[in-house]
Amino acid sequence: MEKNNSFQMKICVVGTFAVGKSSLVRRFVENRFDSHYVNTIGATIRQKKLIWDGLSINMNIWDMEDNTDVMHSSYLWEANAFLAVCDLSRLQTIPFLWSNIRQLQIHYPNVPVIVAGNKVDLVKQPRLPLPDDLQESVEAVVLTSAKTGENVYRLFSLMANKMVAPAAVSVY
Structure with missing residues (x-):
């Protein structure tokens, strides 16, 4: 993975429909938000380069469609990290999040998973406790x-940091 102080990183973004997967990626890559919803078909690949502790990290971010079959898809092969997203304003998306993560555990046990509880701006007292x-x-x-950009850069920076220097579980 390392070459001349640079890393290539494949991040697969998973979650049910309309949780904000594409919006999180767009906010991180382009620093913009578009309220118009467009359903992702297959996967959309976006790229972003970060400089982290003197290392160049080239992030290839695969924004995956909402499809339970995608968990068995070749799209996920060679992923370095998974970003699992739910919508905090639609509590019914949270069980799907946990189910997706359990599937990732089975099929990709050595790939780190980071969770994004998205749309925190729409919830008065946001919480997302992990099941045991x-x-x-x-x-x-x-x-x-x-929408507001809250913690989006931190989210992707944390993913980069986990690849460069793995650490214990953190909650932000």
């Missing part, structure tokens, strides 16, 4: 807003 069986599988939980 996922405590060791999830590297971090970050509460985000693609």
Whole structure:
């Protein structure tokens, strides 16, 4: 993975429909938000370069469609990290999040998972406690807003940091 102080990183973004996967990626890559919803078909690949502690990190971010079959898809092959997203304003998306993570555990047990509880701007007292069986599988939980940009850069920086210097579970 390392070459001349640079890293190539494949991040796969998973979650059910309309949780803000594409919006999080757009906010991070382009620093903009578009309220017009467009359903992702297959995968959209975006790129962003970060400089982290003197290292150049080239992030290839795969924004995945909402499809449970995608968990078995070749799209996920060679992923360095998974970003699992739910919508904090739609509590029914949270069980799907946990289910997705359990599937990732089975099929990709050595790939780190970071959780984004998105749309924090729409919730008065946001919380996203991890189920006991996922405590060791999830590297971090970050509460985000693609709309306002809250914690979006921190989310992707944390993913880069986990690849460069793995650490214990963190909650932001």
